Structure formats: C-alpha cells, structure tokens
Amino acid sequence: MKKRILLLAGGQSGEHEVSLMSARGVLAALPRDRFEVTPLVISRQGRWLPPSDTVRALEQGRAEGGGESLLKRVASVSGFDLVFPLLHGPNGEDGTVQGLLTLAGLPYVGSGVLGSAVSMDKAMTKSVLESAGIPQVPSRLATRKQWREQPEAVRDLAADLGLPLFVKPANMGSSVGISKVRSEMELDAALDLAFSLDRRVVLEAMTAGKPRELEVGILGNDAPLASPVGELRFDADFYDYQTKYTEGRASMHIPADLPKAVAEQVRDLALQAFRALDCAGLARVDFFYLEDSGELYLNEVNTMPGFTPTSMYPKLWEAAGWSYSALVTRLVELGLEER
Ligand SMILES: Nc1ncnc2c1ncn2[C@@H]1O[C@H](COP(=O)(O)OP(=O)(O)O)[C@@H](O)[C@H]1O
Numbered sequence: 001m002k003k004r005i006l007l008l009a010g011g012q013s014g015e016h017e018v019s020l021m022s023a024r025g026v027l028a029a030l031p032r033d034r035f036e037v038t039p040l041v042i043s044r045q046g047r048w049l050p051p052s053d054t055v056r057a058l059e060q061g062r063a064e065g066g067g068e069s070l071l072k073r074v075a076s077v078s079g080f081d082l083v084f085p086l087l088h089g090p091n092g093e094d095g096t097v098q099g100l101l102t103l104a105g106l107p108y109v110g111s112g113v114l115g116s117a118v119s120m121d122k123a124m125t126k127s128v129l130e131s132a133g134i135p136q137v138p139s140r141l142a143t144r145k146q147w148r149e150q151p152e153a154v155r156d157l158a159a160d161l162g163l164p165l166f167v168k169p170a171n172m173g174s175s176v177g178i179s180k181v182r183s184e185m186e187l188d189a190a191l192d193l194a195f196s197l198d199r200r201v202v203l204e205a206m207t208a209g210k211p212r213e214l215e216v217g218i219l220g221n222d223a224p225l226a227s228p229v230g231e232l233r234f235d236a237d238f239y240d241y242q243t244k245y246t247e248g249r250a251s252m253h254i255p256a257d258l259p260k261a262v263a264e265q266v267r268d269l270a271l272q273a274f275r276a277l278d279c280a281g282l283a284r285v286d287f288f289y290l291e292d293s294g295e296l297y298l299n300e301v302n303t304m305p306g307f308t309p310t311s312m313y314p315k316l317w318e319a320a321g322w323s324y325s326a327l328v329t330r331l332v333e334l335g336l337e338e339r
Pocket residue numbers: 137166168172173174175176178204205206207211213237238239240288299300
C-alpha cells in the first residue's frame with residue numbers, strides 16, 4: 001500500500017515563497033511507487049487553498065488570496081498517513097501547525113509542538129541552551145510593556161551589552177525586523193521596529209568582529225546524525241533579508257574550510273542542542289565562528305530549514321552521500337517512526 005502524504009506549503013511568514021519552492025522540490029523527489037502526495041498551499045493570509053488553487057500557487061510560486069479559513073478546511077488533513085508541514089516561520093514552524101496535527105492524531109515530519117515552539121523563539125532557545133551549557137553570545141530579553149513604560153530600563157539592558165548590538169524580534173525568522181545597532185542614536189528606532197513585530201525582543205551583543213557563519217544539518221529522531229559543516233559567505237555587513245533573498249549575494253561552501261577539531265565541535269554542539277530542544281526529524285543549526293580567537297557560538301536552530309534542492313540543508317546531506325530524494329524519503333520514514 002502506498003502511503004498517503006499531505007504536503008503543506010506556503011504559509012504566513014516572510015518565507016512563503018521559499019516554502020513553495022521547497023514544496024516543488026519535495027513533490028518532484030518523493031518516489032511515486034511508495035508515496036501518493038497531495039499538496040495543499042496556505043496563502044499569505046493563512047487561508048487553506050482548494051486543490052485547483054494549490055496547483056496554480058505552486059506554479060506561480062506565491063498565493064496572495066483565495067482559500068478558506070482553517071476551521072472550514074480542517075477536514076482536509078484527514079485520510080492521510082502523514083503530513084509534511086513544509087512551512088517556515090510563525091504559524092508553521094513554531095508548534096502551531098504541529099499542535100493541530102497532534103490533536104488530529106496524525107504523524108508528521110519534523111519536530112513536535114515543544115521542539116518547534118522553543119526553537120522558533122530566540123529567547124526560549126537561549127534559556128534552554130544555556131542550561132545545556134552551549135556557548136552563546138550574551139543577550140537580554142525585553143517586553144513591549146517594558147519598552148512602553150520603562151524605556152530607560154530597556155536602554156540599560158542595551159548598555160550592559162555594549163555596541164554594536166543586534167536587536168531581534170523573538171519570533172520572526174528571515175532576518176525580518178532585525179537591526180544592527182552601531183550607535184546609541186540608532187537604538188530607539190531598532191527597538192520600535194522590533195516591538196512593532198513582536199511582544200518580546202532579544203538584544204544581543206555582537207561577536208568581537210564579523211564572524212564566519214557555519215551551518216550543520218541534523219537528521220534523525222532519538223539517534224540523530226550530524227552532516228558535514230557548511231559555511232555561508234556573503235558580501236554584506238550581516239546576513240540581512242536582502243542578502244538572503246537576492247540571487248547571487250551569498251554562496252555556500254561545503255565542507256567549510258575549518259580545522260578538523262572545530263568541525264567536530266560544531267557537529268557535537270549541534271547534536272547536543274537538537275537533543276536539549278527536543279527536536280525531531282531534521283534541523284539546521286547555525287553558528288558564529290571567530291577564526292582568530294577560536295570562539296564558537298550557537299546562533300539558532302531552524303526546525304524546518306529551507307528545503308529547495310539548492311538550499312543549505314539538502315546540500316549538506318548531499319555532501320554526506322544522501323541524494324535529495326533519499327533525504328526526503330528518510331524524513332518521511334522518520335515521521336512515521338513510532339517513538
Ligand atoms: N550576535 C551577532 N553577532 C554577529 N552577527 C550577528 C549576530 N546576530 C545576528 N547576526 C547577523 O544577522 C543575521 C541574522 O540573524 P539571525 O539571528 O540568524 O536571524 P534569523 O533568525 O532571522 O535568521 C546572522 O546570520 C548574522 O549575519
């Protein structure tokens with residue numbers, strides 16, 4: 001019997017288009033003799049599209065309108081053996097969709113509610129990783145209420161960290177709402193921007209100099225494996241939204257040119273983080289590395305990383321001998337695994 005798979009794509013985040021590109025890749029790669037795959041696109045407004053609109057959205061690479069609210073379309077998840085929630089960012093990668101699928105009693109690819117929710121939230125991720133002893137840059141958390149009522153106290157948090165510093169909404173992704181604050185004058189605007197997008201904001205010390213950015217893929221459930229380490233290089237001050245999504249601004253180097261011991265340490269820390277955060281299936285774990293001092297910091301854990309055939313995560317596994325098609329098949333198997 002072929003397994004019936006529902007592939008959810010699109011969604012409400014800044015990574016809507018990336019998700020649709022990834023979905024096209026996964027649709028083409030899942031072996032048809034083993035799986036029957038039905039895509040369902042969620043529009044930017046969060047509405048669930050019917051099959052004809054889904055096909056059109058996949059072709060066009062975006063879904064701006066149409067569809068119905070989830071509550072009207074909720075039956076569309078029934079009758080499947082597994083769901084592949086290929087969604088990034090808020091309302092997709094953050095445990096919300098995972099909660100719906102858990103309630104519906106459906107297995108799915110990737111982390112569960114807890115791992116997804118904690119990994120999506122930069123402040124929660126930091127707390128968990130700190131208690132696991134994983135190195136991270138110093139940071140502080142502020143709430144919108146504090147910023148409204150005690151702005152001086154929030155400015156003091158920033159002063160603790162020194163300049164330059166990064167201001168980040170706790171729950172966004174894609175570098176949306178992230179500012180690098182270089183002078184005190186820029187701080188208020190950065191906080192206003194971040195608080196316009198999220199109730200909680202992380203202030204983060206910048207590494208001592210521009211770091212090298214390393215990424216590693218994790219694959220598995222209770223006995224996860226780490227891929228070779230990759231490096232992302234780009235011609236910008238930091239990896240902002242524009243740099244991320246402008247063709248040709250960034251390049252991937254796999255394996256990264258690193259001392260063996262550093263690569264080993266990256267893989268080991270990534271596996272520790274994956275376990276500490278109770279992740280499952282897959283994750284891409286990102287690091288900052290300062291070559292001169294040898295400092296290594298974990299930056300973030302992405303529980304549903306970009307998944308086009310040319311994205312970092314599949315490329316990392318390709319370097320380990322896994323074809324794109326073998327990788328997506330393995331993810332489905334991991335999703336179906338009884339834990
Ligand atoms: N503390 C930091 N020190 C140096 N660079 C940073 C720091 N935080 C973020 N950056 C830069 O900003 C980019 C985006 O930050 P990140 O936290 O990864 O946001 P997102 O979750 O949106 O990807 C990073 O890839 C890096 O280039």
